[in-house]
Amino acid sequence: MPVERPDALPAARRPHRLSGGLPGLLAPGATTDPYRLRLYRLLRTDYPLGYDPALGAWLLSRYGDVALALTDHRFTGYPHDGDPRGRAPVPLGLCRGSQVCGPLTVPWSTAAPAVERTAYVLARRIAGRDRADLVADFCRWLPAGAAAAGLARPDLSTLPRGARHRRTVGRAGDCTGSTALREHALASFLANMLDDPDLLAAATAGEARGEGSGSLLGRAWAETLRRDPPVQIVLRRTRTEVAVSGGTLPADAPVACLIGAAGRDPARFAAPDRFDPLRADADPLLIGPADCPAALLGRLEAEHGLRALLTAMPGIRWADGFRPVAGGLLTRGPRALLVRPS
DSSP states (O other): OOOOOGGGSOGGGOOOOOOTTOOOTTSTTTTTOTTTTTHHHHHHHHOSEEEETTTTEEEEOSHHHHHHHHHOTTEEESSOTTSOOTTSOOSOTTOOOOSSOOOOSSOHHHHHHHHHHHHHHHHHHHHTOSOEEHIIIIITHHHHHHHTOOOSSOOGGGSOTTHHHHOBOSOTTOTTSBOHHHHHHHHHHHHHHHTOHHHHHHHHHHHHHTOSHHHHHHHHHHHHHHHSOSBOEEEEEESSOEEETTEEEOTTOEEEEEHHHHTTOTTTSSSTTSOOTTOTTOOGGGGOOTTOHHHHHHHHHHHHHHHHHHHHOTTOEEOTTOOOOEEOSSBOEESOOEEEOO
8 A cells, every 4th residue: 555645635734744854763873772862752742743754654652642543443453454443452562463362372271380481491591600691591582482382391402493583483373473572571571670679679579478579570561561662663544534642644544653652751651761660650551452362471471580580590680881772663672681690
């Protein structure tokens, strides 16, 4: 479907568009870190509605507008009308956006123990090292191992050939088969937890007592998906004209919902750049469909993964001089997580 350009729209209905040398989403540097460049902030404050010719879509960056595009029946999936509309599952968070979520290749009663066993196997492998990269040595393997699972004794050598690089296992159409997004989300979750010694200590103490840390870890997982979403942009399409901040979207227009910008909108979230699992203004909208198997499996991997690391390496901490740095725009996560296991 050809993309309708803003010059073809009636002047009275033409919203603001990026101009004056402002960088688009795909400009050099923006794809590396739109947060550090304050690109998202600039779009929210000065250009709440703009057309990005390189992306071929209108940009929505404010929480209220993004929420509208994700839930209102006047928006549908892109590029097909049959894709999810309104409050149907929208591809967001770890959900791939299938109209019907594919089932797990193994039942939940098997999946949870398999995730736990795989996490402990990986953690014990790392524990004896002087230095390790959790992205390469843990985050890439745990989702792939869990997706291949149901294994009584996880043996990572039995993963399909090339699974570590393709990061896709399972049946075609199984929404848990693509593991790359879960890798990004798991890495961001571990980075946020390791970055906060007090939070990590609370989680460790809760595990030792067998109390309430599951709730804390669940909130930390949800906060990670708000503050550091693995999918930064969700594409939608208007079915009719829709009024939003800054103007009116034309009918049949591609719309890029900037999840990374909406999740840090100060008009919706207090201190939006701060990682705060206990925040009072948490919002499940930006996490994606709550019953999506991929989302549920991702949370299992995060909680069991952290527990396994803390059990095998109670003194785990960042390697000397290391600070985690995230990269990517369409999908995003830390490039490396260098730690000292003890």
